[in-house]
Amino acid sequence: MAEFFTFIPQEMLTKLASLAGQELRLQWGFNEELTMLRETLLMVEALLRDADHPRHNQGEAVQRWVAKLEDIAYNADDLLDECRYEELRRQVEPRTRMDTTLNSLSLSKCRFRRRTARKIQKINESLEKLYKLAPGIGLVSASWPSANATTSHNRETYSFFDKDEENIIGREEVVSDIVTNLINSNSGQASHLSVLAIVGMGGLGKTTVAKLVCHDPKIEEHFDRKIWICISTDFQVMMILRRIWQSFKHGTAVEGKDELCKSLQQELKGKRYLLILDDVWCLESEKWEELINCLLNVTDRVGCNIIVTTRNVRVASTIESIVQAFSMREMDKLSNDQCWQILKNRAFPDGRAHINGDQEIIGKEIARRCAGLPLVAKVRANYTITKF
Incomplete structure (x- = not known):
């Protein structure tokens, strides 16, 4: 058992993601610190993708690397507990200590x-x-993003299938339900645009489901x-509109929101479209409202849909507060x-390899x-x- 590599438990990254979450940012104002932490966390999470082909002679080194990550995650969990305790203490203490002054608080x-x-x-x-x-242990490329670099490049996804991605296990029903939902959307409704959010923690296969x-x-x-x-992390309405336009007219530049919306309106006239926005983090309702309004203005056919994949259920709630036709999976x-x-x-x-009893026990434990x-x-x- 010890000789099998144990990859990063998702609970570690969940703890770190919780520390970098919006609640702590809003309650305590750690904007700069949490922004830096979140950008670094995105890079560490990318290791899950980049670790597909490590150097196999580095097993012990990787184990130690994971152990260090676990220590950091536990420190983050402890810090979250401290913040929660401090918040509860402040809610209770003024009721029991009437002599506490505003200055001391x-x-x-x-x-x-x-x-x-x-x-x-x-x-x-x-x-x-x-x-x-x-x-040094074969997990990622040696490049580290500069202070001005965006993290979105490192998280870029695409609609094409990777190797083995089409052969899904355990997601058949989800895909079937979403397909049915999209095809039946807006039946008998006046709205021309529906939004479906696919929500879940990292590693659950949201992007793969969206591709399927x-x-x-x-x-x-x-x-x-x-x-x-x-x-x-880069949710800019003009960027999204330009990307939509570029998917139709390669190399044709259109400047200005008004001209861009008019061009999209002409291109989409009478067409039913499906827009997939993958890996969304934006919680700013103003940006969502601007994007939805722009899309409603260029959409003239019932049954157009947007799929949004996100790790944060609050992103889904933000969208739900803006659009009339919304569903979440x-x-x-x-x-x-x-x-x-x-x-x-x-x-x-190939399915031809024989797995003996001991190997099956070990495999099921993994x-x-x-x-x-x-x-x-x-x-x-x-x-x-x-090892098999």
Whole structure:
């Protein structure tokens, strides 16, 4: 058992993502620190994708690297607990200590914010240091983004299938339900635009499900146009509109929102389209309202749809508050048996290899440790095959 590689537990990244979340930003004002932490976390999470082909002679080094990441995640969890405790303490203390002055409360809050900001910075520095060690053990490329670089490039997705991506396990019903929902959307409604949000933590396969929906034969027949845009952290309305236009008119530049909307209106006239916005993080209702209004103005046919994939259910709630026709599909984790099936299919794609009883016991234990995440199961399969 010890000789099998154990990949990064999703719980670690969940703890770090919670620390970098919007609630802490709003309550305590750690804007700069949390922005830096979130950008670094996005790079670390990208290791799940970049680790498909590591150097196999680095097993022990990778194990130590993961152990360090686990330590950082636990530090983040402890810091979150401190923030929650401090918030509860402040809610209760004024009721029990009537002599507490506003000045002393303000001073206490300032001290806590300074102390917490330093801890967030320290966690971010540890993550950056850990990331820079990763190339030496074959996990990622050696490049580290500059301070002005955007993280969206590193998270760019596309509508084409990667190897083995078409052979899904445990998502058939989800894909079928979404396809039916899209085809039946706007039946008897006046709205020309519906939005469906696919929500779930990283590694659950939201992007893969969106690809499968996009290439489903029924969708191909139902929609006149399909547009795929990876958003990531850079949600700019003009950028999205330009990307839509570029999908129709390669190399043809259109400047200005008014001219762009008129051009899109002419291009989409009488057409039913499906727009997929992948990996969305934007919580700004003003931006969403601007985008939806622009799309409504260029849409003249009932049955047009937008699919949004996101890790944050609050993104879905923001969209729901703006559009009339909205639905959401939350992605569930896979069962241990489904993770085991992914491991087997990935490790032995031809299906001819014989797995003995001991190997099956070990394989199912590895599947259990995948925590129901298909991406983790795929990554672990790359290490399992070298040991079977």
